[in-house]
Amino acid sequence: xxxxxxxxxxxxxxxxxxxxxxxxxxxxxxxxxxxxxxxxxxxxxxxxxxxxxxxxxxxxxxxxxxxxxxxxxxxxxxxxxxxxxxxxxxxxxxxxxxxxxxxxxxxxxxxxxxxxxxxxxxxxxxxxxxxxxxxxxxxxxxxxxxxxxxxxxxxxxxxxxxxxxxxxxxxxxxxxxxxxxxxxxxxxxxxxxxxxxxxxxxxxxxxxxxxxxxxxxxxxxxxxxxxxxxxxxxxxxxxxxxxxxxxxxxxxxxxxxxxxxxxxxxxxxxxxxxxxxxxxxxxxxxxxxxxxxxxxxxxxxxxxxxxxxxxxxxxxxxxxxxxxxxxxxxxxxxxxxxxxxxxxxxxxxxxxxxxxxxxxxxxxxxxxxxxxxxxxxxxxxxxxxxxxxxxxxxxxxxxxxxxxxxxxxxxxxxxxx
Numbered sequence: 239x240x241x242x243x244x245x246x247x248x249x250x251x252x253x254x255x256x257x258x259x260x261x262x263x264x265x266x267x268x269x270x271x272x273x274x275x276x277x278x279x280x281x282x283x284x285x286x287x288x289x290x291x292x293x294x295x296x297x298x299x300x301x302x303x304x305x306x307x308x309x310x311x312x313x314x315x316x317x318x319x320x321x322x323x324x325x326x327x328x329x330x331x332x333x334x335x336x337x338x339x340x341x342x343x344x345x346x347x348x349x350x351x352x353x354x355x356x357x358x359x360x361x362x363x364x365x366x367x368x369x370x371x372x373x374x375x376x377x378x379x380x381x382x383x384x385x386x387x388x389x390x391x392x393x394x395x396x397x398x399x400x401x402x403x404x405x406x407x408x409x410x411x412x413x414x415x416x417x418x419x420x421x422x423x424x425x426x427x428x429x430x431x432x433x434x435x436x437x438x439x440x441x442x443x444x445x446x447x448x449x450x451x452x453x454x455x456x457x458x459x460x461x462x463x464x465x466x467x468x469x470x471x472x473x474x475x476x477x478x479x480x481x482x483x484x485x486x487x488x489x490x491x492x493x494x495x496x497x498x499x500x501x502x503x504x505x506x507x508x509x510x511x512x513x514x515x516x517x518x519x520x521x522x523x524x525x526x527x528x529x530x531x532x533x534x535x536x537x538x539x540x541x542x543x544x545x546x547x548x549x550x551x552x553x554x555x556x557x558x559x560x561x562x563x564x565x566x567x568x569x570x571x572x573x574x575x576x577x578x579x580x581x582x583x584x585x586x587x588x589x590x591x592x593x594x595x596x597x598x599x600x601x602x603x604x605x606x607x608x609x610x611x612x613x614x615x616x617x618x619x620x621x622x623x624x625x626x627x628x629x630x631x632x633x634x635x636x637x638x639x640x641x642x643x644x645x646x647x648x649x650x651x652x653x654x655x
Contacts, residue, residue, distance in 0.1 A: 240553035243500040244545060248528040254315040261321055263518065265328035268335065273395040274560040275515060277343040278506045279326045280336075282522070284443025285436075285502055286320035289313075289495050296488045305540055309492075312529045319522050326515065333451050334382050334460070338393045340444050341378060344371035345398055347440055349563035351433045352570075354556055360430055360481060363418055364437065365570045366577060366584055367474045372567055373403030374467050376628070377612045380619045381460055383627040391629035397562040400629040402639040404575050406612035408587075408650035409470045410603045412595035415579040416476040423483035423494070429555045431483075435498045436558070438478040445471035459618065462611035477579075489533075489541040490548045496530040497549055505558040564631060572635040576650045588653045600651065607647045616645040 266275060293313040297306045327336060348371060352364035379390035379400045390400055423431045448471055452464030486494070503523035510516035534545040545552070577584045578596055590596055604610060616626050625642035634640045638649055648654065 241504055242552040242554070243497065243504075243527045243530050244534065244549075244552040246527045248531040249524050251528075254318075254525055254528060256318050256322060261318060262325055263322055264514070265326055266512065266515065268328050268331040272511055273339065273342060273393065273397055274346075275510065275512050276339040277346065277560060278510065278519075279323060279515075280340055280343050280443065281347065281436075281440055282502060282506060282519075283320060283323045285439045285499055286316050286323060287443055287446065288439035289316045289499060290320060292491065292495055296492060299488065302540065305536060308532060308536055312496075312532055315525060315529065319525060322518070323522075326518075332386070333455060334378065334386065335388070335393060337378050337447075337451075338375065338382065338390050340447060341371055341375035342394045342398045343440065344444060345375060345567065346560060346563055347558075348437065349566045349570075350558065350560070351437055353563075353566060354429060355433050356427050357421065357430045359419060360421060360434060362584055363477055363481060364433075365574060366579065367441070367477065368567065368570055369404040369575060370406070370409050370470060370474070371403075372571070373406050373409075374470070374612075376400050376402050377406055377463065377467070377615055379629075380627045381463060381615050384615070384619045384622060385457060385460065389629070390627075394629075396629075397564075399564050399567070399631055400627070401634045402636075402646070403571060404577075404650045405646055405648075406466065406470065407604060407607065407610045407647050408578065409473070410600060411473060411579050412599040413476075414595060415581060416473050416480070417582065418477055418480045419582050420484045421481050423486060427555075428549075428551065431494065432498055432501055432555070434478065434481045435494065436502065438475065438482065439498075441471060441474045441478055445475050459611060459614060463615055466611045487541065489537045489543070493530070493533045493537050493545060493548050496526060496533045497552075499526045500530055501554050502558065504554060508557055509559045568635050575636050575639075576654075578650060587650055590653070610647070613645050613647055620645070 290313055293309050293316070297309045300306050345368065348364050348368040352361050352368065355361040355364060375398065382388050382390050394400070421430060421434060445468060448464050448468035452461050452468060455461045455464055500523065503519050503526050507516060507519040507523055510519055537543050537545060537548065576586050576588060578587045578590070580590070607613070619626050620643055626645070628642070636649070638646050
């Protein structure tokens with residue numbers, strides 16, 4: 239039966255906050271929790287982060303103090319949710335182990351969203367960044383094996399392959415090439431609006447995590463790797479954020495944020511196998527339904543619009559359910575590994591003119607191939623172990639990425655044809 243959060247009764251206001259005992263949950267066991275449980279925790283932590291910071295920006299651009307009080311009321315409740323979800327991560331899970339979970343989420347989430355996305359422009363954006371997050375997983379996994387002797391294949395549960403994607407050295411692009419064409423949320427499919435909101439929040443969370451954690455990592459090589467990949471995540475957040483509808487008002491955006499959160503908590507609740515965490519997703523869903531009703535009432539009072547003018551059909555579309563996507567990732571890798579971005583679209587690097595901004599920017603940022611951290615990690619692993627670290631079900635679909643002793647620094651970056 240379809241689920242429509244607008245048809246559900248809101249909770250009483252006192253149920254929107256936790257006391258300090260309830261705010262600090264029992265963490266999952268890092269060696270026992272399903273990788274997709276960890277992925278949901280990261281996803282919902284990032285979703286709450288996005289909700290909080292959107293609300294702050296709205297408040298800073300709002301002159302009505304009554305509306306700002308309502309924003310702060312909901313924002314405080316969102317903060318309670320975020321703090322509780324964040325502490326599901328156990329104390330003994332290291333920064334790098336958590337990073338593997340971040341990149342697994344990025345790969346699996348992006349692949350799932352891409353396959354259900356009806357808008358060709360949005361799907362192309364998802365497929366493009368997918369190969370870069372896939373390569374990031376490989377680079378971090380090699381660092382984890384080299385410095386801590388931990389095999390990332392155990393952390394990802396065998397769901398996600400660990401093998402090179404589009405080499406990270408090819409990811410730095412001119413800033414002008416990261417902006418995409420905005421989607422019209424009033425005309426697009428409901429699933430498209432959700433996909434754009436979900437992936438923007440998820441990638442933003444990854445960017446923020448790397449921005450903050452790079453200075454805390456214990457080795458210089460690791461610190462530099464986090465720096466490098468944090469810059470790529472900035473590009474991804476810019477790309478996805480530029481897909482958002484620029485014509486929506488603040489109140490409409492608020493309603494869409496709360497609806498997206500309801501959708502995600504409902505999906506997590508339906509998908510979760512851990513009974514204790516499943517119950518938490520249900521509790522958060524009930525809280526978000528209340529937030530949604532508050533936003534809908536604010537839209538009506540201050541914006542003179544009914545919620546149906548923003549979200550015509552409140553019934554949830556296809557739910558976000560996690561499952562391994564190795565064959566889809568391999569397909570995208572085989573077909574688009576040499577793509578780069580060019581203004582609002584994508585192009586095979588072999589078709590770029592010699593004067594393209596991509597090559598000029600690469601020349602500035604990458605003055606020496608041997609000084610790029612993501613590739614220093616692989617060379618260091620090869621020097622110490624005799625080969626790189628991978629967890630493949632079969633050989634990489636790209637012949638030039640199949641070597642275990644030769645790290646490719648030209649693919650997708652230099653013209654080969």
